Amino acid sequence: MSTASIATEVSQEPETPGERPGFDEIHILWIAEGTSRDGDTVSMTAAGRSAVEDIVLGLMPGLPKVHLHDKVLSPSPGGEDHLGPFRAAARGELGPFVLVVEGSVPHQDIIEADGPNRWIDRLAPEAWAVVAVGTCATFDDGHTMTGNPTGSPTGSMALADRLGRDFTSRGALPVVNIPGCPVQPENVMETLTWLLHHAAGTAPPPPLDHMLRPQWLFGKTVHEGCDRAASPGHATFTKDHDSPKCQVKVGCWGPVVNCDVPKRGWTGGIGGCPHVGGICVGCTVPGFPDAFVPFMDEPTGGSPSSPLVKPYGAVIRRLRGITGLAAGQEPKRHHDKAEPTSGHAPHRRP
Ligand code: SF4
Ligand code: SF4
Structure with missing residues (x-):
């Protein structure tokens, strides 16, 4: 040419x-x-x-x-x-x-x-x-x-x-x-x-x-887009790689690494490191890989912060259990009587 x-x-x-x-x-x-x-x-x-x-x-x-x-x-x-x-x-x-x-x-x-x-x-x-x-x-x-x-x-x-x-x-x-x-x-x-x-x-x-x-x-961390992100709030962490719980104890650096992959996925929107059981090893930040090896070790700061969240998570889990019971109750307007009713009537609201 x-x-x-x-x-x-x-x-x-x-x-x-x-x-x-x-x-x-x-x-x-x-x-x-x-x-x-x-x-x-x-x-x-x-x-x-x-x-x-x-x-x-x-x-x-x-x-x-x-x-x-x-x-x-x-x-x-x-x-x-x-x-x-x-x-x-x-x-x-x-x-x-x-x-x-x-x-x-x-x-x-x-x-x-x-x-x-x-x-x-x-x-x-x-x-x-x-x-x-x-x-x-x-x-x-x-x-x-x-x-x-x-x-x-x-x-x-x-x-x-x-x-x-x-x-x-x-x-x-x-x-x-x-x-x-x-x-x-x-x-x-x-x-x-x-x-x-x-x-x-x-x-x-x-x-x-x-x-x-x-x-x-x-602009956002891996943690903010992770589908396991409710897990740390409930203080439920996995120590293995075959669990849907938060993987911070097996080496996930998602809370401090900025990356959109969990939100965006990989090919065709499928996958995205922690979504499919992979820990975030910080591959989008300048310290990679030295700052993150050995890859399977708990990140610096993880060992003190996860025990701290345990009492909070225990209370939150119970409170959300009560809220979940209320959310799962059938409204009064759901019934098998011949006369149809609607939630507009105040006495029929839950
Ligand atoms: S698996 Fe990683 S990114 Fe997901 S909630 Fe746990 S620490 Fe955050
Ligand atoms: S390992 Fe890399 S691609 Fe995967 S979530 Fe972490 S920074 Fe993003």
Whole structure:
């Protein structure tokens, strides 16, 4: 594919001074050549709403035409055909593009003199937006964790650390971090969709939190969305993995980890760590995994707080039992007499 054929057009000048023009077309350059294991690419393909195929095929109204350059998902035979857009982008000849980086960035060149770190250094300053996908790229996890069995001499770092925390893209955006190990499918596609609407000029920039994560995805804790969340209030905890009770004693960090997976589920809305018997191991926060190992141990602070809640839970369970009896009583208007009655009559109310 020649450089000329992949250059994109920016729509006409703004009608009023200061108005930002939207793009008619945009490229997405997806790099997973650092220390990635492609798990986020695989995960991303499971998104049902904001599906990648809908975006690439132009089936979502209001978005620019999207050219996806991904070694797995793009219809390219590979080699120079795949690399052409990346080379053009590094020369500043591609037109607007979103650079997506999956996997942490190696400190040193792992390929002679032209490793992924060098490519990122060349591409990021030209990118309209830069997105880090997965916890390796956002916070750097497994490759520098304590006791890394690979014994990697080079180590690696998060994308925002490589580019500098004050980095802003050509679209005046900081690095957008979408953590997860792997990333939740809809989380990454929804964020990309928001960015594409912003690129089209039809949406403001996505709101990010202090860790550069989309606020609407990472504003609540796992605990707040857990379907076992009534269990701690009743002081009922499991010490095994085959129970529907709260799993904090077997290593769940949900009360302090921000993640929408329990609310959102995984493929097709099904699953979501604690919903299906998995503890939350904090895969969306910077301390992962070191801060959470050994994974099956009770979190710091769990042992004093769960005994404290026991007396409270015992009282609450009894009170709710009484309330439940009242809620389960048949109203007086339910009867088998011939004359129908309604709850409008005050003497027939419970
Ligand atoms: S299983 Fe985890 S997230 Fe769910 S209620 Fe217990 S501590 Fe909270
Ligand atoms: S619930 Fe916990 S372990 Fe599961 S995806 Fe979210 S942060 Fe990761």
